[in-house]
Amino acid sequence: MLELAGVETFYGSIQALFGMTLRAEEGKVTTLIGRNGMGKTTTVGSILGIVPCRSGQITFLGDRIDGKPAYQVAQHGIGLVPEGRQVFPNLSVRENLMATATNFAGLDDPWTLDRMLDFFPALKERLGNMGSQLSGGEQQMLSIGRALMLNPLLLILDEATEGLAPLIRREIWKRLDLLKQSGLTILLIDKNIEELNRIADHHHIIEKGRVVWSGSPAELQANPGLKMQYLGI
Amino acid sequence: MDWNLLLTQFMNGLQLGLLLFLLASGLTLIFGIMDFINLSHGSFYMLGAYFCGSVVARGGSFLTGILVALVGAFIIGAIVEWVIARRLYREDHLDHVLVTFGLILIFDTLVHIIWGPAGMAIPLPDFLNGQITLGTLVLPIYRLVIILGGLLVAGILSIMVTRSRLGMLIRAGASNRTMVEALGVNIHRLFLVVFAIGAAMSAFAGMLIAPITEASIGMGNEIIIIAFVVVIVGGIGSIKGAFYAAIIIGLMDTLGRSYLDDLLKVFMSVHHAETAAPALSSMLVYILMAVVLAFRPQGLFPPAGAR
Numbered sequence: 001m002l003e004l005a006g007v008e009t010f011y012g013s014i015q016a017l018f019g020m021t022l023r024a025e026e027g028k029v030t031t032l033i034g035r036n037g038m039g040k041t042t043t044v045g046s047i048l049g050i051v052p053c054r055s056g057q058i059t060f061l062g063d064r065i066d067g068k069p070a071y072q073v074a075q076h077g078i079g080l081v082p083e084g085r086q087v088f089p090n091l092s093v094r095e096n097l098m099a100t101a102t103n104f105a106g107l108d109d110p111w112t113l114d115r116m117l118d119f120f121p122a123l124k125e126r127l128g129n130m131g132s133q134l135s136g137g138e139q140q141m142l143s144i145g146r147a148l149m150l151n152p153l154l155l156i157l158d159e160a161t162e163g164l165a166p167l168i169r170r171e172i173w174k175r176l177d178l179l180k181q182s183g184l185t186i187l188l189i190d191k192n193i194e195e196l197n198r199i200a201d202h203h204h205i206i207e208k209g210r211v212v213w214s215g216s217p218a219e220l221q222a223n224p225g226l227k228m229q230y231l232g233i
Numbered sequence: 234m235d236w237n238l239l240l241t242q243f244m245n246g247l248q249l250g251l252l253l254f255l256l257a258s259g260l261t262l263i264f265g266i267m268d269f270i271n272l273s274h275g276s277f278y279m280l281g282a283y284f285c286g287s288v289v290a291r292g293g294s295f296l297t298g299i300l301v302a303l304v305g306a307f308i309i310g311a312i313v314e315w316v317i318a319r320r321l322y323r324e325d326h327l328d329h330v331l332v333t334f335g336l337i338l339i340f341d342t343l344v345h346i347i348w349g350p351a352g353m354a355i356p357l358p359d360f361l362n363g364q365i366t367l368g369t370l371v372l373p374i375y376r377l378v379i380i381l382g383g384l385l386v387a388g389i390l391s392i393m394v395t396r397s398r399l400g401m402l403i404r405a406g407a408s409n410r411t412m413v414e415a416l417g418v419n420i421h422r423l424f425l426v427v428f429a430i431g432a433a434m435s436a437f438a439g440m441l442i443a444p445i446t447e448a449s450i451g452m453g454n455e456i457i458i459i460a461f462v463v464v465i466v467g468g469i470g471s472i473k474g475a476f477y478a479a480i481i482i483g484l485m486d487t488l489g490r491s492y493l494d495d496l497l498k499v500f501m502s503v504h505h506a507e508t509a510a511p512a513l514s515s516m517l518v519y520i521l522m523a524v525v526l527a528f529r530p531q532g533l534f535p536p537a538g539a540r
Contacts, residue, residue, distance in 0.1 A: 048415050074417035086412045088405040090536055099401035100416035150417055 001026040001185050002047070002154055007056035007066070009046045009209075016042040017053065018209040024154065024202075029176075029186045031196050034206035035232060040189050041083050043206070044158050048080055049073045060154070077105040079152030083159050083189075085143040089132035093123055096131050096142055101149035110151045119175065120145055137168030144175070155179065156187045161195075173199065193231065197221065205230045237370060242491050243484070244376055250483025251383025255438035256456060257463040257475040258390055259431020265470020265536065266407045267322050267424050270329040273313070273336035274435050274460070275453025277306045281436025282448035283344055286353040295358045295444075302440050303433045310432025314425050322424075341450050352449035355440075379441050386437065387476055394472050403427060407470045407536055459486070462522045468532025478533060482518050489514040 002024040009017040017039050024030040032040045045051035047058055049070040058066040065073045074080070088096050094113070103110045117124045120141040126134060134142060140161070147155060160176065161169040173195050180186060180199060190196055196203070197217040205213040207230055220226060260274050284305045285298035293301075313336070321329055357375055365372045394400035402423055406413045414420045439453065446452070463482055467474025494510035501509070525533065 050411060050415060070411070070414040071417050071419045074415055080415050082412065082415065086409055088408055088412070090404050090408050091401060095401045095405075099398060099405050100413070100418055102417060104417060146416065 001061060002187065003057075003059045004043070004047070005057045005059075007043075007046055007053045007058060009042055009051055009053045011042075011051070016051075016209055017046060019056065020046070020206075020210055022204045022211050022214065024185060024187050026185050027183050028201040029180050029188055029199050030202045030204070031188045031190070031200045032204050032206055033189070033191075033193065033196065034230060038206045039209040040206055041158055042209070044080070044082075044156055044187075044189070047073070047156065048078065074150065074152075075104045077151075077153035079147030079150045079155045081140075081143045081147045081155070081157040081160070083162075085136070085139045087131035087134070087139050087142045087146065089130060091131055092128055093131065093134070093142055094127045096146050097123075097149050100146065103151040105151060105153050107151045111148050113149075116145050116149060119148075119178075122171075137164050137171070140164060140168070140172060141175075144172075148179075152184075154185045154187060158189045160188060160190045161192060162190070169195075193220075193227065238491075240370065241372075242487055244372065244380070246484035246487035247480065248376055248379050248383075248483070249487055250480040251380055251387070252438045252442055253456070253460055253463050253483055254387060254476050254479035255383060255434045255441075256460040257467070257479050258387075258472055259427075259434045260457075260460055261464045261467065261470055261472065261475045262403065262407075262427050263431050264464055266403060266410070266427060267318070269318055269322055270326050270333065271318070271431075272330060272333040272457065273340065274333075274431065275455075275457030276337055276340035277310060277432040277435035278439035278453035278456065279344060279448065279450070280309065280340065281306050281439035282355070282443035282452065283348055283353060284436070285440035286355045286443060286448045287348075289355050290353070295355075295361070298355075299437070299440055302436050306436030307429045307433040310429040311425055313432070314428035318428060319421065319424070337454060344450050348448075350450065352447040353443075354447045355444045357444045361444075375444065382437075382441055386434065390434075390472060391476075399423075399426070404536070459518060462518050466522055466525045466533060468535035471532065471534045471536045474532050474534030474536075482521065485521065486514075486518055489517040493517075 004020050004022050007017050007020040008015065020039065020043055032043060034040055042051055046053040047065075049065070049068050049072070053066055056066065057064065060076050060078065063076060065076060088099070091099060097113060097116060122138055123141055123145060126138060131139065131142065144157070161172050164172065169192070176186065176188070176199060188196065188200065197220065200217055203215060203217065203220050204211045205226065212230065213226055256274065256278060260271065263269050263271050263274070281302045284302035285295070288298035288301050289295055317332065317336070321332060361375050361378055363374050365374055365377070394403060402413060402418055406420065406423060410420060435453070439448075459482065463475055463478045466482065467476070467478030493514045494506050497506035497510050
């Protein structure tokens with residue numbers, strides 16, 4: 001569904017991605033794992049066109065999306081849950097969900113506000129609160145909800161559970177399981193390898209701006225040296 | 234104390250405040266969301282007056298004039314954004330200032346070429362020209378129209394910003410532009426619409442005041458400076474802040490000019506008070522801005538969550 005081939009991205013004159021090549025299959029959960037500063041978020045930024053890549057190709061459902069502005073990339077059917085959640089602090093929860101809600105891909109059974117509030121009941125009581133008044137966990141649910149309200153074909157989560165309390169994490173993982181079961185394609189970044197192994201179909205380990213290993217959760221489990229070398233665990 | 238005079242001055246202050254709000258609300262959105270300094274915002278104020286005046290001079294009604302001026306300013310605003318401003322958002326503020334100052338010169342010269350160097354008087358229709366007498370009080374109807382018109386637009390704008398989807402996107406764009414784009418919104422189109430609405434509101438202010446002052450070249454250049462003061466005092470990007478700051482500054486400027494000498498006479502000699510008051514009253518709004526910047530640099534009502 002999504003394919004990156006030889007993507008190179010720079011911040012000014014500093015190169016961050018060195019030939020990033022990876023793919024996310026339709027209906028599967030694909031992960032990017034690796035230590036901080038290795039290029040995971042830059043990869044996401046390059047896919048979305050927020051940090052445009054300088055060379056290489058990015059295709060989504062067969063269409064070239066590299067070089068397109070972020071809004072056009074999103075309109076292809078990609079929903080982003082960004083690092084740091086980035087809910088709109090000066091919009092209410094309802095407005096955060098509704099401001100950009102749409103159905104670009106023309107899905108038959110689109111998300112609605114009501115469905116979203118059933119999916120994340122915690123947001124129901126907070127509907128009139130400002131984004132800035134929410135707890136970290138509520139913000140993450142809102143950020144995921146906001147992305148889902150675009151009715152995307154691919155959901156990208158950059159740090160799905162970072163900085164959240166264990167109980168909230170469990171809640172988020174449960175929701176992601178449900179999304180996977182619904183057939184949504186997910187590109188997932190997180191540090192919790194155990195949970196990732198449970199939900200993922202395919203891992204990519206990223207080191208210094210490129211993929212240094214990829215394989216199934218079982219293969220990762222069978223190779224403890226990898227975790228030691230690239231993930232520091 | 235002459236209460237009639239005080240009330241008249243109060244109405245004048247309110248009127249100036251609302252005109253300032255019509256200018257500053259567009260300015261604060263353009264500054265707050267696009268981070269763009271538009272000195273030529275006052276040119277739309279002038280164009281509004283001339284457009285309206287031309288329609289009236291050709292025998293059209295004042296209301297037709299308002300409509301034509303609003304649409305005309307909206308279109309010209311959109312063209313300026315499309316052709317010029319759009320290329321400058323990523324550039325330095327100094328570039329904004331230089332280019333939009335150039336735009337002022339271009340617009341002033343165009344008006345000179347099209348309408349000539351003399352100002353253009355805009356006669357009011359009879360039904361707006363009268364006066365209302367309340368007891369001993371005499372109020373010109375048109376002043377009330379300006380005040381009500383300003384309040385009406387302020388109300389519509391406030392509903393638009395707080396209730397509509399466009400308003401949500403405008404507020405979201407003011408706090409996190411990148412994220413709005415990443416969620417599939419064409420931010421360029423959003424900017425174009427905001428810029429054009431701002432231009433139309435500036436034009437509305439210009440045509441409201443023109444029947445009193447007449448339309449003249451450069452009429453927007455003085456008020457735009459005070460409108461920037463309003464934006465800073467109110468908090469950049471905040472419509473609510475622009476509203477309160479505009480009213481405060483409108484009243485302060487008008488009442489300062491008429492009553493500051495009386496106030497100063499309380500604690501200094503008549504001679505000194507009469508010398509100091511005119512100088513001080515024209516500085517009053519800038520003193521207010523300096524105080525606000527010193528103690529509350531984000532402005533009186535900064536937009537929630539702005540960074």
